[in-house]
Amino acid sequence: MADQELKIQELSESNAADCATESTKWEEHLRKMLPAGAPVPDEDHLDYSITVEYQGPPPCLPSSTGSSIPKPPKFTSLYKTQKSLLITQKNRKVVSRIQLDHDSFDEKYEKLFSFSTPSNSPVGSCDSKVEDEKCGEFSVVFDNDEVDEVRSRGKVRECSRCGGGGRMIWRRERREGCIVCGREYCRNCLLKAMGSMPEGRKCVGCIGKPIDEANRERLGKCSRMLASVCNHLEVKQIMKAEKECLANWIRPEQVVINGKPLREEDLAELLGCVNPPCNLRPGRYWYDKDSGLWGKEGEKPDRFISANLNVGGKLLASASNGNTKVYINGREITKLELRVLKLANVECSRDTRFWVYEDGSYEEEGQNNIKGNIWGKASSRLICSLFSLPVPPGNAHGPKKDPTNFSARPVPEHLEQGKVQKLLLLGLEGSGTSTIFKQVRFIYGNKFTAQELQDIKLMIQRNIFRFLSVVLEGREYFEDEAFLEGSAHGPSTEMSSQGLLDGQKQSVYSIKQRFRSFSDWLLDVVAIGDLDTFFPAAAREYAPIANELWKDPAIQETYKRREELHCLPDVAKFFLDRAIEISSNEYEPSEEDILYAEGVTPNNGLAIFEFSPVDHIPISETYSDSLEVHPPSTKYQLIRFSSKGWSDGYKWLEMFEGFRAVVFCVSLSDYDQVQAHDNGSLSNKMLASRDLFESLVRHPSFEDTPFVLLLNKYDAFEEKLNLVPLTVCEWFADFSPFRPHHNIQSLANQAYFYIAVKYKVLYTSITGKKLFVSQTRARDRTSVDEAFKYIREVINWDEEARNMFLINDNDSLYSPERSFPPNIRQD
Numbered sequence: 001m002a003d004q005e006l007k008i009q010e011l012s013e014s015n016a017a018d019c020a021t022e023s024t025k026w027e028e029h030l031r032k033m034l035p036a037g038a039p040v041p042d043e044d045h046l047d048y049s050i051t052v053e054y055q056g057p058p059p060c061l062p063s064s065t066g067s068s069i070p071k072p073p074k075f076t077s078l079y080k081t082q083k084s085l086l087i088t089q090k091n092r093k094v095v096s097r098i099q100l101d102h103d104s105f106d107e108k109y110e111k112l113f114s115f116s117t118p119s120n121s122p123v124g125s126c127d128s129k130v131e132d133e134k135c136g137e138f139s140v141v142f143d144n145d146e147v148d149e150v151r152s153r154g155k156v157r158e159c160s161r162c163g164g165g166g167r168m169i170w171r172r173e174r175r176e177g178c179i180v181c182g183r184e185y186c187r188n189c190l191l192k193a194m195g196s197m198p199e200g201r202k203c204v205g206c207i208g209k210p211i212d213e214a215n216r217e218r219l220g221k222c223s224r225m226l227a228s229v230c231n232h233l234e235v236k237q238i239m240k241a242e243k244e245c246l247a248n249w250i251r252p253e254q255v256v257i258n259g260k261p262l263r264e265e266d267l268a269e270l271l272g273c274v275n276p277p278c279n280l281r282p283g284r285y286w287y288d289k290d291s292g293l294w295g296k297e298g299e300k301p302d303r304f305i306s307a308n309l310n311v312g313g314k315l316l317a318s319a320s321n322g323n324t325k326v327y328i329n330g331r332e333i334t335k336l337e338l339r340v341l342k343l344a345n346v347e348c349s350r351d352t353r354f355w356v357y358e359d360g361s362y363e364e365e366g367q368n369n370i371k372g373n374i375w376g377k378a379s380s381r382l383i384c385s386l387f388s389l390p391v392p393p394g395n396a397h398g399p400k401k402d403p404t405n406f407s408a409r410p411v412p413e414h415l416e417q418g419k420v421q422k423l424l425l426l427g428l429e430g431s432g433t434s435t436i437f438k439q440v441r442f443i444y445g446n447k448f449t450a451q452e453l454q455d456i457k458l459m460i461q462r463n464i465f466r467f468l469s470v471v472l473e474g475r476e477y478f479e480d481e482a483f484l485e486g487s488a489h490g491p492s493t494e495m496s497s498q499g500l501l502d503g504q505k506q507s508v509y510s511i512k513q514r515f516r517s518f519s520d521w522l523l524d525v526v527a528i529g530d531l532d533t534f535f536p537a538a539a540r541e542y543a544p545i546a547n548e549l550w551k552d553p554a555i556q557e558t559y560k561r562r563e564e565l566h567c568l569p570d571v572a573k574f575f576l577d578r579a580i581e582i583s584s585n586e587y588e589p590s591e592e593d594i595l596y597a598e599g600v601t602p603n604n605g606l607a608i609f610e611f612s613p614v615d616h617i618p619i620s621e622t623y624s625d626s627l628e629v630h631p632p633s634t635k636y637q638l639i640r641f642s643s644k645g646w647s648d649g650y651k652w653l654e655m656f657e658g659f660r661a662v663v664f665c666v667s668l669s670d671y672d673q674v675q676a677h678d679n680g681s682l683s684n685k686m687l688a689s690r691d692l693f694e695s696l697v698r699h700p701s702f703e704d705t706p707f708v709l710l711l712n713k714y715d716a717f718e719e720k721l722n723l724v725p726l727t728v729c730e731w732f733a734d735f736s737p738f739r740p741h742h743n744i745q746s747l748a749n750q751a752y753f754y755i756a757v758k759y760k761v762l763y764t765s766i767t768g769k770k771l772f773v774s775q776t777r778a779r780d781r782t783s784v785d786e787a788f789k790y791i792r793e794v795i796n797w798d799e800e801a802r803n804m805f806l807i808n809d810n811d812s813l814y815s816p817e818r819s820f821p822p823n824i825r826q827d
């Protein structure tokens with residue numbers, strides 16, 4: 001893995017103007033360098049690395065600190081980790097680090113170096129010094145208003161007790177900080193400075209004092225440093241104390257509800273209720289007592305909490321900053337809520353004022369007539385959860401807890417665990433997302449409802465006609481071909497001498513007149529894109545003729561040449577062979593039929609399935625002994641969009657929030673497939689998949705969402721590689737397998753890894769992060785089961801990494817000691 005190298009001439013240090021132009025040059029160089037050579041992920045400990053060979057300090061650095069800085073040694077490398085930019089020497093010793101606030105790192109980094117070419121990128125300047133060889137850190141300052149913020153972070157972190165500073169930043173000891181005053185201690189001093197930590201990580205002198213709010217996220221989250229000085233039980237106890245002790249609790253006046261700060265007893269009522277706002281942070285909130293809806297001031301509803309709590313002021317119409325002229329309990333609702341109400345078929349014209357009760361029943365104000373229950377329908381619950389709107393918890397009338405019972409205060413864990421992890425399943429048409437979706441339903445023990453079975457049955461019956469139409473079209477073509485041949489070679493054996501009808505010739509591909517008109521009609525219907533309007537509605541009516549037609553020798557003759565019928569999916573055989581059985585009224589699709597049926601229900605584009613892995617009884621013996629370690633109630637929601645929805649761009653993506661992972665599905669066997677576009681042009685499907693993948697990765701909605709790539713149809717891929725070299729796809733032109741003819745399995749394996757790496761490099765070049773890859777054979781249950789275990793592992797890991805990230809050194813994320821899920825999963 002060769003790093004990208006770039007020579008940049010020595011840069012002048014003279015004045016600010018010079019500096020600015022030089023830095024633009026430097027930016028340009030970087031920019032040029034990036035797209036061409038995707039930065040290579042450094043597996044050891046870094047997410048991302050760029051090597052820039054140049055002499056002198058980074059161009060933006062010297063000017064603001066004046067010319068007094070000694071000229072630093074030759075810098076050779078820049079490493080981007082999640083939150084700092086490391087400048088290293090040839091020997092990889094870290095010489096300098098640009099320390100940044102991790103939350104905004106990417107944005108700032110991009111601003112600084114213009115990776116994504118923002119129009120007016122502010123150029124960084126430097127506010128601290130670059131010392132000698134073992135130099136410390138310096139901050140990069142962007143705009144004046146950010147100066148203070150950045151300055152306050154990114155200081156050299158020395159131990160507040162022994163004063164030991166990190167000289168070799170790369171190797172430097174981690175520090176643990178006090179959650180009150182922020183003083184940091186090294187490993188040797190930590191216990192001396194903090195004692196037994198009865199209130200968590202506080203210096204002895206800070207015990208009893210309220211925490212610095214900036215540290216609230218850290219509460220109860222252990223760092224590696226702490227874990228290395230205390231044993232497991234101690235850590236547990238300290239973390240529990242830190243989370244639960246009174247001194248660390250939020251103070252009542254820090255919480256403002258409907259404009260009114262809370263009093264001690266209000267806070268007790270709020271936190272002691274059956275369904276409190278979990279993870280309550282200081283801030284301003286609105287609360288609708290009647291329905292229990294709760295949100296941040298000026299924002300859409302965030303959750304339901306217990307209703308009828310006597311806390312805070314009066315709910316204002318403007319509480320959530322809505323502008324829809326539709327009101328719920330006096331609050332003007334937001335656009336998103338209005339959309340959900342409409343989707344749930346609640347009539348709401350302008351100036352409608354609803355009264356919504358705790359149980360979800362609603363009426364129009366002043367009418368005294370309950371119109372229904374907003375949350376009653378499963379569909380509206382689903383819609384809400386898709387739009388990240390809250391739905392009321394199942395039992396709103398549980399026993400009321402004693403409000404003074406403070407032990408109930410720490411965030412109810414069941415709520416935390418009950419959080420739904422949303423997985424978005426996407427892929428190019430034909431990649432297998434439907435099959436995977438259905439397989440997941442089977443794996444996680446989901447029964448299809450009678451309605452769904454009915455829908456699937458109809459879908460299969462409709463598909464019969466679609467497949468039939470493909471065969472009929474082929475038949476016409478073969479028939480014409482036979483006639484042409486016939487006229488060229490004179491009467492042939494294929495021509496039947498007695499079958500002449502109205503002077504027409506016949507071939508083995510010719511069908512009866514009666515079938516002919518049906519065939520013409522069906523092909524017309526398909527041609528104008530009306531199949532869905534006629535079928536399945538007309539399926540029963542046309543089933544008899546379809547049956548007969550299928551048995552017809554001409555059709556059977558055509559079907560023998562199915563390899564030439566490109567639009568005929570391989571499942572067509574599976575269904576067409578049983579056309580008679582399937583077209584019957586009594587037909588009930590088997591599990592296999594459901595799996596093989598193209599499409600899912602509902603077929604309007606969006607399908608959602610919720611599952612909790614613990615319900616899942618392992619299907620193969622191999623896993624029965626390794627019991628799942630996930631918290632029992634982790635819920636997942638698999639959301640699949642039909643590729644047909646792509647045509648209107650990705651507008652709809654913006655409506656969704658909070659996906660935990662994007663699962664992108666690619667059909668490995670697409671490498672030699674072409675697809676036709678509306679304008680008649682053809683393109684390779686693998687390339688089309690890649691382009692779709694790329695546009696999703698670049699989509700702002702998924703900026704922080706990990707991607708898992710499922711390389712599907714491994715079975716078909718293995719077979720195909722025997723016949724068609726991978727290199728027919730231009731993206732894979734440089735694939736050169738090692739001893740390719742020795743063993744077909746190893747060839748497929750090599751090709752799989754090769755493709756996985758192609759995608760990984762692409763992904764990393766865009767995001768600087770790692771792509772997780774797994775292979776599947778969607779028709780095979782075990783393979784999908786494995787893949788979803790892997791996906792859950794990736795999510796758990798990502799979650800863990802985020803937690804670590806919040807509290808600790810950036811290094812910890814990339815430390816080689818961490819156990820990553822393997823990057824490319826294999827069976």
Ligand SMILES: Nc1nc2c(ncn2[C@@H]2O[C@H](COP(=O)(O)OP(=O)(O)OP(=O)(O)O)[C@@H](O)[C@H]2O)c(=O)[nH]1
Pocket residue numbers: 427428429430431432433434435436569570571595596597598599600642643644712713714715716776777778779780
């Ligand atoms: N051989 C093989 N075929 C597969 C595999 N996965 C899916 N298929 C088939 O590929 C075809 C397309 O799969 P679908 O599940 O319909 O995928 P999709 O096109 O993404 O989903 P829709 O947009 O709903 O059609 C179907 O005929 C599947 O049975 C696989 O792993 N191996």
Ligand SMILES: [Ca+2]
Pocket residue numbers: 429430431434598599
């Ligand atoms: Ca399909």
